[in-house]
Amino acid sequence: MNKYIWLIIVGVVIIGGGIIYSVFLRPQASDPVTTGEVREVTVIARKDRWAFEPEEIEARRGDKIVMTVINEDDYDHGIAIDAFGVSQRMAANSTIKIEFVVTQEGDFPFYCSVPCGEGEVDGKKRDHFDMVGKIHVRSMVSETQ
Numbered sequence: 001m002n003k004y005i006w007l008i009i010v011g012v013v014i015i016g017g018g019i020i021y022s023v024f025l026r027p028q029a030s031d032p033v034t035t036g037e038v039r040e041v042t043v044i045a046r047k048d049r050w051a052f053e054p055e056e057i058e059a060r061r062g063d064k065i066v067m068t069v070i071n072e073d074d075y076d077h078g079i080a081i082d083a084f085g086v087s088q089r090m091a092a093n094s095t096i097k098i099e100f101v102v103t104q105e106g107d108f109p110f111y112c113s114v115p116c117g118e119g120e121v122d123g124k125k126r127d128h129f130d131m132v133g134k135i136h137v138r139s140m141v142s143e144t145q
């Protein structure tokens with residue numbers, strides 16, 4: 001048989017396999033999801049506190065988060081959320097806006113990504129590594145709030 005016929009047969013098998021996989025076999029959890037809901041949150045790094053406020057954010061899988069991040073310090077901070085590909089530097093005394101869709105359910109940390117020093121807050125030592133918070137993403141099918 002002509003080698004081009006074989007190439008076509010192989011091509012059809014590969015493409016057909018891909019279609020069968022995506023229609024019948026692919027786990028639903030890997031579907032891109034969106035609830036169409038937009039959640040506006042504001043996260044503040046208050047002056048000389050080495051903390052984000054709030055430290056916990058609630059969301060539902062598929063929500064779009066529009067996050068306003070305010071840096072009240074006279075030095076730079078950053079905000080990073082590895083799970084959703086967020087990493088932004090914040091200049092001193094600046095406000096940034098970031099947007100992302102929470103595509104997975106679970107608890108995901110957000111943290112300061114720019115070394116920002118240390119200090120004493122209410123008699124306790126705090127530093128860059130204390131600037132950690134958490135996004136709690138509930139399941140899509142959980143009751144709406």
Ligand SMILES: [Cu+2]
Nearest residue numbers: 112114116128
């Ligand atoms: Cu920092």
